[in-house]
Amino acid sequence: MNGSSVLLGHERAREFLFGALAEKRVAQAYLFTGPAQIGKRLMALTFARGILCPGGSKVPCEECPSCRKASRGVHPDLLLVEPQTDPGRDAKSLKIEQVRDLQRALSLKAHEGTRKVAILDDAEFLTEQAGNALLKVIEEPPPWAVLSRGRVGWALDMDMALREKFLSLAFLLLTPGPAPGNAGLQSLLQNFGKERRTFEEFLRLFLLLSRDLMVLQSGAREEQVVNRDKIPEMKQINLQTPPAALGRIATMVSETLGQLRANASPQLALEALAARISLARAGVKESHHV
């Protein structure tokens, strides 16, 4: 199986991850979020092969013993933890024992190479104790922990605490054709609005874009931009947007996120946000919050 072909549609994430790998700037922990079955795990596994592959220019080379072992699931330095079905019940959970086992495995140095990777799949099934234990594992670096999860779940404060420690990567549903503009509000709603969680992911991504826009505007080096593939487009947006508006837009997005958590209707929240953003870009100052 060729990893890259299956990862179609996630070029942004792929470029971001492998860019960091090429520049030897791989973060301690990544959080992959997004709906189920859109390629988070595949991306995590490909990235893991890349980290572990001793190859030269192209990683993962998919040919060396390390890559072959990793794709067969028998690489000693690639640890994959998944929820287990509780005995006698249908419910699944990621238990504290599993996190402890992971911690134990990570406390030893690598076996095949010099690096280790841990992937935690479906992290929304973490029990509260397991989540707390995980926070500690991630703090103390046996290096490289790459975690992915289906949806954002369990207690909000845990979610926030974990997010603080991760470099977060949102995976979106794939949309055919170019990304929708302001006119495509309806299709945007269809794609993201139905499920509150996905909509939240979208907003987080939007926040990340706003950050990039501000980074570009401030004249910082382009390496500091996360969505590097979109730099030309972002420069164009920056030309059309008053400098002061960007910060306000970012604030609006995070306010909308807060409203969603307070159970606002995704559709109304998105419409209100779109209206406020248009006003902000037109240079109109808000006299009061919507």
Place this chain on the structure above:
Amino acid sequence: MEFRVSREPLLKVVQRLQPVAERKSTLPILGNILISAKANGVDFYATDLDIGYRDFTEAEIKKEGAITVPAKSLHEILRELPPGVQVRVDEEKQRLLLQAGNSKFRLPVMSPEEFPSFPNYSKENSLEISAEILAEMIRKTIFAISPDETRYTLNGVLLQQDESEMRMVATDGHRLAMIRKKIAAGSPRKAIIPRKALSEIRRLCEEESGNLSLILTETHLVVLQGGVIFFSRLIEGEFPDYRQVIPKECKRSISAERKLVWDAARRVSLLAGERTKPVRLEISPGSLWMRSQTPELGEAEEQIPVRYEGDEITIGFNGRYITEALAALDSQEVTLELNEPLTPGILRPFQDEEYLCVIMPMRL
């Protein structure tokens, strides 16, 4: 792959490897032994990813090759075969065919490609050490290793070598054991060796006298003993700076016969509570009183003669730390060095700078 070998050397090798392969594991292939037939004999390799063994036996090689088979079945078959029988090992349609006398066994195989690689090492940087000394160093430090898995850097012994000496240190945060031996060790290196590996190395040391070679790589400790190669993964992270725990000098020095102190400490500890086992040491010129007192268990006390000239001092220690340190010592006499009732004490062999145990006191 095809070779012939008599049962005994084969059984000896498999017997050593089988316990490593048997341990429960998430990777099914780790239950297997990797068998590689080469020009002059057969290599056998098993690992549980924490530790691993490679052993070798000479054999009549018909065809070179490699294969992995379940260790448990292979071991049980060899054990049941009659002594002295010739064993023929061959591959047959994705099976390992094993023939001896009139018996035939076919075992499922797994691809050797999926087997974990054997760590790379070079003999150039090896450190030669006598089995006896290595066993002593392990015995005198292993008991102080922390069982607390959340502090994983303390779950092993620090092995530190520099130009003139080799040092092993273990601590659990309450006590510390350190042993130094004058061994020309070459370039300075250090690593944390897990407890499990130390127990295995100790067993290797007891098997055969003579020298062993230790090799530290980036990720592994490799030990060569005769034809056997043992390896263990090292523990991640930095061992805490132990030197600041060891008192630079001690005002009071109390010496006594080790057996007397040890016996008394064991007896007095019996009534010293369940968890922290507080034992009170009352020291005055010529005399050491050990006392313990727990409301539900009762009281115990014992006096032993000591050589001590200074002023009176009373200090509390966990009885288990005293007895374990004294058990590890093998000298005729021991010295207890103290400063104040709430500063760490040192237990060491009388007039011996090679070994010491630092024990944190308890507030009484």
